[in-house]
Amino acid sequence: MAGNREFVNRRLHSLLGVIPIGLFVTQHLVVNHYVTGGPESFNKAAGFMENLPFKIVLETVLIYLPLLYHAIYGLYIAFTSSSNINRFGTFRNWMYVLQRITGVITLIFLAWHVWETRIAAAMGTEINYDMMHDILSSPFMFGFYLVGILSAIFHFANGLWSFLVSWGIVVSPRSQLITTYVTIGVFVVLSFVGIQTLIAFVS
Numbered sequence: 001m002a003g004n005r006e007f008v009n010r011r012l013h014s015l016l017g018v019i020p021i022g023l024f025v026t027q028h029l030v031v032n033h034y035v036t037g038g039p040e041s042f043n044k045a046a047g048f049m050e051n052l053p054f055k056i057v058l059e060t061v062l063i064y065l066p067l068l069y070h071a072i073y074g075l076y077i078a079f080t081s082s083s084n085i086n087r088f089g090t091f092r093n094w095m096y097v098l099q100r101i102t103g104v105i106t107l108i109f110l111a112w113h114v115w116e117t118r119i120a121a122a123m124g125t126e127i128n129y130d131m132m133h134d135i136l137s138s139p140f141m142f143g144f145y146l147v148g149i150l151s152a153i154f155h156f157a158n159g160l161w162s163f164l165v166s167w168g169i170v171v172s173p174r175s176q177l178i179t180t181y182v183t184i185g186v187f188v189v190l191s192f193v194g195i196q197t198l199i200a201f202v203s
Contacts, residue, residue, distance in 0.1 A: 013073045014166055016066040017159045024063055025156050029149075029193050035200045039129035046127055067110070074103050099158050102151040109148025129201070136201045149194040157187035 031049055035042035052058065078100040116135065121127050136142050161183040164170045170179045 009073055010077075011166065013070055013077070014159070014163045016070045017074075017156070018163045020062045021066055021070055022156045022160060025152055026190065029153075029190055029197070032197045033193050035129065035132075035197055039133075042132075043128045050121075050127060071107050071110075075107070078103055095158050095161075099155060099162070102155040102158075105148065105151040106155050109144070109151065112144075113148070132201050136198060142198065142202065145198060146195070149198070150191055153187055153190045153194060157183045157190070160186065 031045050032042070034045040049055075081100070117127055117131070120131075125131065136145060161176075161179055164179055165176060170176050
């Protein structure tokens with residue numbers, strides 16, 4: 001019975017990491033990338049997202065609750081599972097370890113980012129170009145955001161591979177290899193978007 005419950009929890013954890021959390025991360029990166037068109041472009045995109053109907057309900061159901069479950073169960077996995085990297089230093093074992101490390105880094109980053117933006121917005125601060133420019137003007141915060149964003153993107157891209165394999169969508173060694181290249185491509189493209197966005201906020 002406990003084994004069945006763990007099986008379900010792991011599948012749900014994997015699913016939520018892709019849908020809706022992974023989709024939200026991608027969407028968030030794309031919206032923020034509007035800053036490359038100038039401050040007004042970003043403010044317009046951010047304003048549109050802020051004024052979506054039923055925003056609080058959508059954020060709670062599609063982002064915060066799935067993220068809370070994914071984070072709590074992810075920490076459980078990170079601190080209870082063991083790797084065999086010392087015995088078998090294969091590519092996938094390294095990805096396994098990095099998935100756990102980037103998960104913890106991403107959780108710390110998201111907690112701070114939510115506090116710095118969403119909580120501030122709830123207290124009346126407007127989320128706009130000036131807010132993010134002021135935050136990222138600090139070299140320390142720029143580095144913190146860079147590490148946090150790259151960790152989140154890696155965690156999503158590698159988690160996408162794990163999701164496709166664990167759900168039986170890609171089974172053969174060849175299809176898994178192809179999926180590895182595809183998810184590496186996802187990481188590279190989204191990382192480019194994220195880095196370009198950070199630079200645009202301070203340039």
